[in-house]
Every structure is written in structure tokens, then in C-alpha cells.
Amino acid sequence: MNVIKPLIFENDKLLILDQRKLPFEEVYIEVKSSEHMAKLIKDMALRGAPLIAISACYSILIDVLNNKEREELLKSIEILKHSRPTAINLFNALSEVEKIILNSKNLKEELYNFVIKLDQEEKERCLRISENGLKIFKKESVVLTYCNTGFLATTGIGTALGVIYKAFEKGLIKEVIIPETRPYLQGSRLTLYELEKLKIPYKLITDNSIAFLMSKGYIDLVIVGADRVLSDGTLINKIGTLNIAILSKYFNIPFYTAFPISTYDNNSKIEDVIIEERGKEEVIKINNNLITLENAKVLNYAFDITPANLITGYITDEGVNYGGRKEVI
Amino acid sequence: MNVIKPLIFENDKLLILDQRKLPFEEVYIEVKSSEHMAKLIKDMALRGAPLIAISACYSILIDVLNNKEREELLKSIEILKHSRPTAINLFNALSEVEKIILNSKNLKEELYNFVIKLDQEEKERCLRISENGLKIFKKESVVLTYCNTGFLATTGIGTALGVIYKAFEKGLIKEVIIPETRPYLQGSRLTLYELEKLKIPYKLITDNSIAFLMSKGYIDLVIVGADRVLSDGTLINKIGTLNIAILSKYFNIPFYTAFPISTYDNNSKIEDVIIEERGKEEVIKINNNLITLENAKVLNYAFDITPANLITGYITDEGVNYGGRKEVI
Numbered sequence: 001m002n003v004i005k006p007l008i009f010e011n012d013k014l015l016i017l018d019q020r021k022l023p024f025e026e027v028y029i030e031v032k033s034s035e036h037m038a039k040l041i042k043d044m045a046l047r048g049a050p051l052i053a054i055s056a057c058y059s060i061l062i063d064v065l066n067n068k069e070r071e072e073l074l075k076s077i078e079i080l081k082h083s084r085p086t087a088i089n090l091f092n093a094l095s096e097v098e099k100i101i102l103n104s105k106n107l108k109e110e111l112y113n114f115v116i117k118l119d120q121e122e123k124e125r126c127l128r129i130s131e132n133g134l135k136i137f138k139k140e141s142v143v144l145t146y147c148n149t150g151f152l153a154t155t156g157i158g159t160a161l162g163v164i165y166k167a168f169e170k171g172l173i174k175e176v177i178i179p180e181t182r183p184y185l186q187g188s189r190l191t192l193y194e195l196e197k198l199k200i201p202y203k204l205i206t207d208n209s210i211a212f213l214m215s216k217g218y219i220d221l222v223i224v225g226a227d228r229v230l231s232d233g234t235l236i237n238k239i240g241t242l243n244i245a246i247l248s249k250y251f252n253i254p255f256y257t258a259f260p261i262s263t264y265d266n267n268s269k270i271e272d273v274i275i276e277e278r279g280k281e282e283v284i285k286i287n288n289n290l291i292t293l294e295n296a297k298v299l300n301y302a303f304d305i306t307p308a309n310l311i312t313g314y315i316t317d318e319g320v321n322y323g324g325r326k327e328v329i
Numbered sequence: 330m331n332v333i334k335p336l337i338f339e340n341d342k343l344l345i346l347d348q349r350k351l352p353f354e355e356v357y358i359e360v361k362s363s364e365h366m367a368k369l370i371k372d373m374a375l376r377g378a379p380l381i382a383i384s385a386c387y388s389i390l391i392d393v394l395n396n397k398e399r400e401e402l403l404k405s406i407e408i409l410k411h412s413r414p415t416a417i418n419l420f421n422a423l424s425e426v427e428k429i430i431l432n433s434k435n436l437k438e439e440l441y442n443f444v445i446k447l448d449q450e451e452k453e454r455c456l457r458i459s460e461n462g463l464k465i466f467k468k469e470s471v472v473l474t475y476c477n478t479g480f481l482a483t484t485g486i487g488t489a490l491g492v493i494y495k496a497f498e499k500g501l502i503k504e505v506i507i508p509e510t511r512p513y514l515q516g517s518r519l520t521l522y523e524l525e526k527l528k529i530p531y532k533l534i535t536d537n538s539i540a541f542l543m544s545k546g547y548i549d550l551v552i553v554g555a556d557r558v559l560s561d562g563t564l565i566n567k568i569g570t571l572n573i574a575i576l577s578k579y580f581n582i583p584f585y586t587a588f589p590i591s592t593y594d595n596n597s598k599i600e601d602v603i604i605e606e607r608g609k610e611e612v613i614k615i616n617n618n619l620i621t622l623e624n625a626k627v628l629n630y631a632f633d634i635t636p637a638n639l640i641t642g643y644i645t646d647e648g649v650n651y652g653g654r655k656e657v658i
Contacts, residue, residue: 189620204613208508209569215571240535242541275541280533283517283533283534284533287618293352293522299534
């Protein structure tokens with residue numbers, strides 16, 4: 001498989017693929033420090049919860065290789081933790097790094113080993129998700145996925161897209177349907193870029209075309225990722241996921257979500273979940289060009305909430321759990 | 330009400346507001362011939378089923394005023410009929426023009442009278458639709474509409490938006506929710522432009538946000554337009570309409586469609602309806618700027634098909650017919 005690398009760590013240098021320039025240009029940025037990384041995360045040069053967690057840890061390693069003082073390192077960790085407030089993986093991974101900084105005897109070596117291991121484990125988790133996902137395919141299928149959940153969101157082959165990649169290897173994918181995923185276009189910019197690279201057949205559609213394609217019997221299966229999954233099976237994911245889940249139920253098309261078990265949030269209840277409302281710039285501009293009036297009034301929720309009774313199954317690195325949807329699968 | 334004019338016919342000159350340049354610039358194009366008009370329709374300089382029907386008839390009148398031969402006129406009518414295959418009004422109005430061309434003794438005068446009358450009747454039909462629509466409101470409401478069905482889609486106050494305008498005058502509109510309507514952005518460019526002009530409160534959203542807003546109880550009512558309605562109540566309308574109809578049923582929100590009775594197509598069956606598949610340029614470019622790879626593979630259906638059992642009611646110039654949705658309204 002033609003691996004796409006959103007992060008390269010070689011000869012003690014850290015390079016990050018600038019996802020803002022995709023799919024047009026492949027530009028790597030050498031990350032010089034953790035402050036630099038915090039800015040890159042804030043500015044969306046990279047995204048995907050698992051990817052930013054690992055990247056942040058690598059950037060602390062860069063600081064250590066540059067002989068930064070422990071006190072400074074701890075300050076940097078605080079800054080990084082706040083660079084993407086919704087990402088629980090980022091917070092947890094950096095807390096581990098913090099412990100190493102406070103307790104280690106040989107900081108350089110211990111941190112090095114920790115980060116390399118985290119990266120390796122992430123790759124293996126992705127692979128296990130993809131292998132576990134194979135069982136949901138009954139035949140060569142047209143699969144709809146959403147947003148971006150592949151190489152560019154993890155350091156492995158991805159979550160929902162990883163399942164699709166593994167299924168493609170096994171001859172189980174006829175075509176992938178990519179809704180463009182407004183407003184940030186992760187579908188048309190990032191997922192499309194990955195599928196072009198991997199030479200997997202796909203069609204790009206607007207988000208509002210999904211119902212019509214389903215009504216024509218075009219789509220066999222839906223697999224999306226997850227930003228957070230509550231203990232009752234409620235899925236919090238990219239805005240538009242609820243839409244697809246309702247349509248899938250209406251047309252009796254299986255709807256799966258794929259994620260590492262670290263995405264389970266067993267502590268929060270639905271009332272605790274705050275859905276991030278982002279600024280209007282993303283909706284009224286594309287590539288910095290205005291597409292409607294600058295003074296437009298906009299509602300821009302970044303995520304939505306899909307109840308368990310709309311979900312056919314949950315694909316994780318531990319297996320597949322069948323969900324709350326009542327129809328025969 | 331601050332009237333917006335998508336078409337001006339004065340001193341035997343025909344001017345069309347170039348809707349591609351909205352909401353940024355108000356530029357009128359003088360239409361020199363029916364060939365010119367066919368190209369403008371194909372290129373989306375104007376759209377909206379009632380508007381293109383009347384505009385096409387006016388352009389034949391321009392040809393007649395320029396002393397074009399009858400044979401040439403009949404050829405032009407064929408070309409115009411195919412400039413937007415889904416629009417039944419266009420087909421029907423041009424068939425009337427065809428009859429006049431074949432049978433009239435004083436072509437110039439008869440055609441002139443026909444077109445002016447058609448235009449006037451259209452304005453009156455819009456008003457009657459808007460008045461008939463008032464009865465669907467039970468309280469001051471947040472209404473979701475779709476695409477553009479107002480001044481810019483008709484030569485009157487519009488169909489679905491016309492109902493909203495009349496209801497706003499009566500204090501029945503709290504806020505209008507405008508999905509942007511990809512790929513052509515008729516929501517964010519045209520409907521938003523109209524509501525800004527008329528100072529009606531609104532919020533712009535991405536098309537994939539509709540489900541989440543409905544799940545939060547934000548939306549009281551949906552009113553969309555219609556490109557064609559079959560005798561069994563099947564609605565053919567802008568791609569994404571089916572999506573909204575399914576979501577409305579799921580969340581038990583009334584879903585209405587508003588249109589002049591000329592939009593009824595009593596001859597066709599669902600199998601006869603050809604859904605226009607447009608080129609990929611609209612999806613991969615916005616304002617001529619590429620938003621994904623030029624060689625992207627795209628499926629771009631312009632319309633979709635909503636069955637009657639998803640429709641609460643049909644608002645026309647003759648009244649409101651309640652549809653096939655089973656719940657109590």
C-alpha cells in the first residue's frame with residue numbers, strides 16, 4: 001500500500017505534511033519546537049485526534065533533543081494541551097509525557113522510547129480496526145465514508161478509511177463515495193487525495209446528494225469515524241454524521257462507526273457534551289475567497305450527536321459490537 | 330416590500346440579472362436573442378423554473394421583434410426546451426409559444442400579449458400562493474427553506490420564499506434557516522441576498538447541519554419549492570430536497586412544498602423523469618477557483634425525487650392540499 005505520511009521523524013528531525021495545502025501541494029514543514037507545533041495545530045496544518053496527539057509528543061522530543069530545560073518543557077506541554085481543546089487523546093498523551101519529564105533519570109532516552117512506542121501502537125491499533133472491520137462486508141460493495149479518517153488523521157492506515165483500505169485489498173470495495181464534508185472539505189480535499197494516491201475507485205459528491213444516491217440503491221454500506229463515543233453508544237462526530245445515520249436507517253443501509261477503544265468516553269453523559277460552535281469564516285470563505293456576503297449571519301456547529309439506535313455497529317481494535325439499530329443486518 | 334427584479338422588459342429590450350455574480354454585484358445582461366437566452370440558462374446566469382419559463386418566452390419575443398423567420402423561431406424553441414430538462418414550466422410555456430407561432434395572423438402582437446399576460450399571471454399566482462400558505466403557520470416560527478424560490482426564481486415574490494415573505498408581514502416568522510445549497514450555493518448567494526435586502530432575520534448553515542438543528546428542536550417548519558410535481562404527488566426539486574424531507578419526517582417537523590399549479594405534470598410517470606446530471610466543474614470549483622483536484626471523479630445530480638408519503642402538504646395558487654404523510658399536522 002502506497003503509504004501517505006502526515007508525519008516523518010528521521011535523523012532526529014520532525015517533518016509535518018501541511019494539510020492546508022492538500023490536495024494541491026505536498027509541502028512538509030520542519031517542526032523546530034513544541035511552540036511551533038502548537039501554532040501548526042491551531043492553524044489546522046494538521047488535524048485528526050490521533051495524529052495531533054502523536055505529533056505533539058514528537059515536538060516535545062525535539063525540544064529535549066535541543067536540550068531545553070525541564071521547566072520550559074512543562075510550560076510547553078501546557079500550551080500544547082490547549083492547542084485543540086476537544087481532543088482527549090492529545091490531553092492524555094501529553095499527561096504521560098509530563099510524567100516522564102518529572103520522573104525520568106534519562107529523559108532523552110525514556111521520552112524517545114515512549115514516543116516511538118506510542119506511534120507504533122497507534123499503527124497497530126489502526127491495523128487491528130481494519131482487520132476487525134472486514135467481517136461487515138458481505139460482497140464487493142459501494143461504501144460511503146465521511147470527513148477524513150485515513151492516513152492523514154492517524155500515523156497508521158486510519159480508522160474508517162483503514163477498514164476500507166483493508167477491504168479493498170481483499171477485493172471487497174467496488175467504489176468509495178466521498179461527500180465533500182462542508183465547511184472544511186475534509187472529504188474533497190483529504191479523503192479524495194488519499195484515494196487518488198492509492199488508486200481506489202471513488203466518486204466525490206456534495207453532502208446533500210447522499211439521500212438521492214441511497215434512494216437509487218447506489219450505496220451498500222456506510223462507515224464513519226468517531227470523535228468521541230459515550231458508554232451508551234452515543235456517537236459524537238463531524239457535523240453531518242447524524243444526517244447520514246438517519247438516511248441510512250430510512251433506506252435500511254448498514255451504518256458503522258470505526259475507532260480505537262481510547263475514543264470511548266465512559267465518564268461523560270450526553271448532557272456533559274458541549275458541541276463546539278466555530279466562527280463563520282469557514283462557511284463564508286473557501287481558500288480565503290468570500291463565497292457570500294462578509295456580514296452573513298451563520299450558525300456553524302462543528303460536530304453532531306448520533307444516538308445509538310441509529311448505529312448498526314461499532315468497529316474497534318477489540319472487535320465489532322453490534323449497536324442499537326433493530327433491523328436484521 | 331423592496332422588490333428585486335431578475336428580469337426587466339422595457340422599451341422592447343430584455344435585461345436579465347446575472348445571478349452568478351450575486352450577492353456581490355448586481356449586473357444586468359441585455360439578451361439579444363433566444364440563442365443567447367439558451368446559453369444564459371445553461372450557464373446558470375438565471376435559474377428558477379418559473380423565471381426561466383418566462384424569460385425564454387421573452388427571448389422568443391426579442392427574436393420576433395428582430396424579424397426572425399418562423400422556421401428559425403421553431404428551431405430556437407427546440408433548443409430552449411432542452412436548456413433545462415427538468416423544468417416542466419419551461420416546456421409548457423414554450424409549447425404555447427410554438428402554437429402561437431404556427432397559428433397566429435399577427436405574430437408580433439399575439440406573442441407580445443401572451444408573454445406580458447404570462448408574466449402578469451405569474452406575479453398573481455405567486456401572491457395567491459403566499460396568501461394560501463399563511464394557514465400552515467400556527468405561531469411565530471423558525472422556518473427552513475432551501476435553494477432559492479423568491480424574487481430571483483420567479484417574476485413575482487416567489488413560491489416557498491413568497492409564503493415566508495407574506496408570513497413575515499403577518500408577524501409569523503421568527504427566523505429563516507438557509508442551508509447553503511451546494512454545489513451552486515443558491516441558499517448562501519441568492520436567498521441570503523434576498524433576506525438581507527428585505528431585512529428578515531436568518532441564519533446561514535451548511536447543508537449537513539440540518540439534522541443537528543432539527544434534533545435540537547430549532548426548526549418548526551420546512552417550506553421548499555418545486556421544479557415538477559407528478560399527479561401522484563411525487564416532488565422533483567433541487568438535489569438535497571429528499572434529504573430534508575426524510576429528516577423532517579424523522580423529527581416530525583411539517584414539510585411543505587409551494588408552487589404554481591403549472592408545475593403539476595399530469596402526463597409523466599416517475600419512470601419518465603430524467604434527472605439532470607451536470608458537469609463536475611460546479612462541484613470542484615467555486616467562483617472559478619479549484620477546491621479539489623482538477624481530475625477528481627464526481628457525481629453531480631442537480632435534482633432529486635421526493636415521494637408523496639414524505640410531504641405534509643402542497644401549497645399552490647389554488648389552495649393547500651394535504652399530502653401523504655400520516656402524522657397529525
